[in-house]
Amino acid sequence: MTARAKAPARPLRRDAQANRDRIVSATRAAFAAEGVEVPVEEIARRAEVGMGTLYRHFPAKEDLIDAVLEDAFAAFIGAAEQALAEQDAWAGFRGFLERVFALHAENRGLKDIIAMRAHGRARAEAMRTRMRPLLRRLTERAQEQGALRADFTAEDMPVVFWAGGRVIEATAAVAPEFWRRHLGLLLDGLRAEAATPLPHPPLTRAQLNRATGRRSG
Amino acid sequence: MTARAKAPARPLRRDAQANRDRIVSATRAAFAAEGVEVPVEEIARRAEVGMGTLYRHFPAKEDLIDAVLEDAFAAFIGAAEQALAEQDAWAGFRGFLERVFALHAENRGLKDIIAMRAHGRARAEAMRTRMRPLLRRLTERAQEQGALRADFTAEDMPVVFWAGGRVIEATAAVAPEFWRRHLGLLLDGLRAEAATPLPHPPLTRAQLNRATGRRSG
DNA sequence: CAGGAAGCGGAGCGAGCGCTCCGCTTATGA
DNA sequence: TCATAAGCGGAGCGCTCGCTCCGCTTCCTG
Numbered sequence: 276m277t278a279r280a281k282a283p284a285r286p287l288r289r290d291a292q293a294n295r296d297r298i299v300s301a302t303r304a305a306f307a308a309e310g311v312e313v314p315v316e317e318i319a320r321r322a323e324v325g326m327g328t329l330y331r332h333f334p335a336k337e338d339l340i341d342a343v344l345e346d347a348f349a350a351f352i353g354a355a356e357q358a359l360a361e362q363d364a365w366a367g368f369r370g371f372l373e374r375v376f377a378l379h380a381e382n383r384g385l386k387d388i389i390a391m392r393a394h395g396r397a398r399a400e401a402m403r404t405r406m407r408p409l410l411r412r413l414t415e416r417a418q419e420q421g422a423l424r425a426d427f428t429a430e431d432m433p434v435v436f437w438a439g440g441r442v443i444e445a446t447a448a449v450a451p452e453f454w455r456r457h458l459g460l461l462l463d464g465l466r467a468e469a470a471t472p473l474p475h476p477p478l479t480r481a482q483l484n485r486a487t488g489r490r491s492g
Numbered sequence: 493m494t495a496r497a498k499a500p501a502r503p504l505r506r507d508a509q510a511n512r513d514r515i516v517s518a519t520r521a522a523f524a525a526e527g528v529e530v531p532v533e534e535i536a537r538r539a540e541v542g543m544g545t546l547y548r549h550f551p552a553k554e555d556l557i558d559a560v561l562e563d564a565f566a567a568f569i570g571a572a573e574q575a576l577a578e579q580d581a582w583a584g585f586r587g588f589l590e591r592v593f594a595l596h597a598e599n600r601g602l603k604d605i606i607a608m609r610a611h612g613r614a615r616a617e618a619m620r621t622r623m624r625p626l627l628r629r630l631t632e633r634a635q636e637q638g639a640l641r642a643d644f645t646a647e648d649m650p651v652v653f654w655a656g657g658r659v660i661e662a663t664a665a666v667a668p669e670f671w672r673r674h675l676g677l678l679l680d681g682l683r684a685e686a687a688t689p690l691p692h693p694p695l696t697r698a699q700l701n702r703a704t705g706r707r708s709g
Numbered sequence: 710c711a712g713g714a715a716g717c718g719g720a721g722c723g724a725g726c727g728c729t730c731c732g733c734t735t736a737t738g739a
Numbered sequence: 740t741c742a743t744a745a746g747c748g749g750a751g752c753g754c755t756c757g758c759t760c761c762g763c764t765t766c767c768t769g
Contacts, residue, residue, distance in 0.1 A: 288736055291746060314726060325748030330728065427677075434659055434674055441658035442651055449699045456692035457651055460644075463688050464681025471680050475673035482666045505766060508716060531756060542718030547758065 295332050297322040302339045303346070306384030311340060340388060341398050347388050348402045350378055355409040365422030368413055369462055372435065376454050379436075379443050386440040424470035428477040433487070435461065512549050514539040519556045520563065523601030528557060557605060558615050564605050565619045567595055572626040582639030585630055586679055589652065593671050596653075596660050603657040641687035645694040650704070652678065 287295065301322035305313045315336055319329045333339045358371035379385050388399075410429045417423035438461070439454055446453040463469060478486065504512065518539035522530045532553055536546045550556045575588035596602050605616075627646045634640035655678070656671055663670040680686060695703065 285745095288745060290736070294747085315728080316726085319748095326728080326750095327730085327748050328746075331746070334728090336727065424680075431673075431677075434662075437658045437662050438655035438674060441654045445651075445654050445703050446695065446699075449703045450692075450695060453692055453695060456648075456690050456694065457655065459688065459690040459692070460648075460681045461678060462681065463641075463686040464677045464679065466686065466688075469680040469683065469686035471676065471683075473673050473676040475667075475670055475676070477673065478663065478667060478670060482663075486662050486666045502715095505715060507766070511717085532758080533756080536718095543720090543758080544718050544760085545716075548716070551758090553757065 291332075294322070294324050294328055298324060298329055298332055298339075299342050303343050306340075306343060306388070307382040310383035311387040315339070343384070344388055344398060344402065347382070347385050348406070351375065351385075351389055352402075352406060352409065354378070355406065355413060358413055359409065359416070364413075364417040364420040365466075368417040368423060371413060372439075372458055372462070373455070375436070376439050376443060376458060379440055380447055380451060380454060383444075383447070386436065386443075389436075418467075421467055424465055424467045426470065426473055427465060430477045430480065430483055433483060434478070508549075511539070511541050511545055515541060515546055515549055515556075516559050520560050523557075523560060523605070524599040527600035528604040532556070560601070561605055561615060561619065564599070564602050565623070568592065568602075568606055569619075569623060569626065571595070572623065572630060575630055576626065576633070581630075581634040581637040582683075585634040585640060588630060589656075589675055589679070590672070592653070593656050593660060593675060596657055597664055597668060597671060600661075600664075603653065603660075606653075635684075638684055641682055641684045643687065643690055644682060647694045647697065647700055650700060651695070 286292075298318065301318050301324075305318045305321055309317070315329065316326065318339065319326050322329070333342065354371050354374040357374070358367035361367035361370065407429070410432045414423060414427060414429050414432070418425055418427070439458060442457045443454045503509075515535065518535050518541075522535045522538055526534075532546065533543065535556065536543050539546070550559065571588050571591040574591070575584035578584035578587065624646070627649045631640060631644060631646050631649070635642055635644070656675060659674045660671045
């Protein structure tokens with residue numbers, strides 16, 4: 276609700292608006308470079324702004340995440356739409372995963388922003404809602420064309436992101452494209468021809484929500 | 493060097509030895525239940541021992557990890573040896589991964605202890621050295637029998653652990669056996685019949701060491 | 710059965726983090 | 740131009756966590 280000036284009851288003072296913009300891009304840069312774990316102070320430093328200013332605009336770190344979420348999600352959704360536009364459903368499916376992993380690899384904050392975190396925040400939930408049908412169409416289309424194994428479900432997609440994200444995290448500094456190897460192995464297991472009965476059902480939406488909802492202890 | 497009384501220049505006083513034992517088992521329990529992130533204070537509380545006592549025996553948290561490492565690794569190595577004893581190499585390979593993941597699922601500290609962390613510690617390195625040939629034999633044997641794809645290498649095993657560990661982390665609280673589904677997908681991609689050329693070479697030992705070595709920034 | 714080394718406990722330090730408070734500065738508009 | 744509301748900065752709070760310090764207690768030894 277805070278991020279875009281929607282109904283400017285009174286527009287921000289010019290310097291304030293400039294500062295806000297600086298904070299948002301500093302946040303974007305900092306998250307990409309170091310992940311959402313970066314101290315808020317580091318963001319303030321990058322934005323050349325005091326802590327007070329930062330917190331005036333974004334009263335909690337979560338609000339910074341929200342402010343950056345939209346763009347990150349746009350890239351994510353763009354990848355899905357691009358994939359759906361492709362004729363060959365399997366190529367689309369595979370290309371989608373490749374693009375998403377590439378995004379993760381070059382933006383350390385993305386996975387926290389998308390896959391986990393900020394679960395309660397309304398905006399994050401809205402975006403997940405927007406993404407869901409795209410993932411479903413992506414998988415179902417690839418299944419209809421006989422390429423993707425039939426027992427894979429849209430609810431398995433986050434699992435793929437979790438696993439891939441971990442591999443990216445571990446290897447980004449050492450072999451930035453290594454995730455492609457892991458994805459290759461996984462994709463070979465997702466082809467319909469390779470399918471062997473799976474020993475466990477997919478997560479339900481409810482389980483997925485709880486798994487995403489953090490609070491690990 | 494501290495964990496087992498090897499050359500008792502002077503044996504510990506009886507109460508001291510008892511405390512030490514209590515600390516070690518409290519550590520084991522705490523790591524299993526909450527992962528290595530558990531505060532040292534919590535371990536002291538479980539052991540019913542003061543902070544001073546704990547730090548007298550184990551001057552750094554890393555030393556606690558070392559003290560517990562051995563048992564955790566024993567289970568790990570036991571799984572590998574059991575797998576190598578099996579006739580069917582693929583069944584052994586698969587069974588090994590299943591056992592390791594099961595261990596991870598019921599012991600939240602295991603993955604930190606084995607796969608990452610404490611990279612420099614001599615004992616951890618010694619154990620990795622002991623594990624390495626087992627992993628290699630496990631993969632090569634399965635390849636010789638034509639079950640495991642030929643382009644998989646022993647250096648890919650940690651990658652499998654990373655990915656699986658992440659899935660376990662995310663789902664343990666919600667569907668404790670869900671990791672079996674992820675492993676099923678992955679295994680289908682590891683079968684020789686499913687193999688498609690991989691887009692990236694495996695990690696070298698050196699890269700693996702650096703990836704394991706932490707220091708993410 | 711003492712004298713003294715070995716061991717114990719827990720208050721507290723310092724560092725890192727998210728976040729707040731409030732005296733000072735600056736853009737705005739009458 | 741200048742009064743005033745809006746905005747700014749950064750010291751500092753409160754919390755967690757790894758770790759230290761040191762006065763007191765307990766066990767071993769002669």
